[in-house]
Amino acid sequence: MDLAPTWDPQQYLRHAAHRTRPFRDLLARVPELPAAGRPARIADLGCGPGNVTALLTERWPDAHVTGLDSSPDMLKEAAGHAGPTPGGGHLDFAPADATDWTPETAYDLIVSNAALQWVPDHPSSLPGWIDSLRPGGTLAFQVPGNFTSPSHALLGELCETPRWRERLAGHGRRFVHILSAAGYLELLLAHGGCTVDAWETTYVQLLQGQDAVLDWVKGTALRPVLTALEGDPQAQQEFVEEYRDLLREAYPPGPQGTLFPFRRIFAVATRTDGPQ
Template structure:
């Protein structure tokens, strides 16, 4: 796992709130309605709360709790907390998913672009599913592009002569996300009916060095955190990485295309 726990920047992350939220919207489109009239929902890795709010739009009577281990993200998420127009409630709480244990029973447990940061997350599924009500659902999506230039170039640069002593083990590991068949098998063996699929988006980004700007809000956070106390080194790494990304993701007259693959799973517990 990375040696540095990343510090998150909600403003940077939300610069691409639309494309990032689309993945969550596509996940929710395949999630069945919970069996309870006023369902209890957990959002694992809620970030700044902008997509957690979408859960309240879909299920207005639900009691929804968003969990995250980033104080910065939770501070922003707090703006969404409170009663919802449909009579439900939205709140947020600190939690580290590496050892999070559900308190009580949930009708839906959902996670958006978070489990790739949780080593051993497959082993947590049994406990989380045990907390689901009969007929409840566990649903998640994770980036499934660890071999894309976006990440491969970061790892290669971090492991190169100039940076290896400080950064060789900092970027996210190549085994942080498993193949789709692994998730399907684990969820099926735990008594669920799983639906697992992969989607590749082709985001058209605009602006100067937009791929670098994108990854500064997500996958590059461990590196930025590791170099936070050395602005000169941070700037040097970003310059080298920027040049590599410019070559890998060339700009066109209409923008820069960022292919981005995501893995989805929706698992319904036996009623």
């Protein structure tokens, strides 16, 4: 059985500005919440190091926001954001795994930022999460949609080479379960009882520094490989060097930095039926 990836919050945060932008774009499409006369109840599923969870308190200053994640390292980093918020709300964090998470209360907003791609069966959970919302509440998420781009295709191909196949087969091709924007829209509309807004955006990111794309994937897509080779530092280094050389050819740096197009898929579903 594959090990769950170990996470490095500091590596992940090295590209915080680029990683935060899709979340801000997602929140811009979330309608007003139904929490009239009371603080909104919000869950951030797969909150990571908590930096984007804290942005929820800017939009909803008096809300009770809970960030949920399965990584102890990420939750430890996120704890620095916890506590009362300036608008009179509260921000806290708790362990939870999106593979089997069931909301324990009615939420006004369930949001997930670049996390559900790690949950192969997540489409089957979406209807239940919508049903857990208060009427007028919203489920909003975005997932990467760049799994056929060179950064990810090369990773999958390298894992399947004779040198690495026995130890790493499948580690670079984990995301075929991601739906298209149209796929998420059709799924959510078929469930009924909600309005749905779905779209995709390709961000042409300009990354800085040497081997900038490698530095990016060290915080995300490369984590399962690094975890699988954790007990063998020499093998870890050899794999990373092979992968680095492939990325250098696929993403040559320019005079202003390295262009790294990154497609994201978004969906916002707002519940329109159900009892109070």
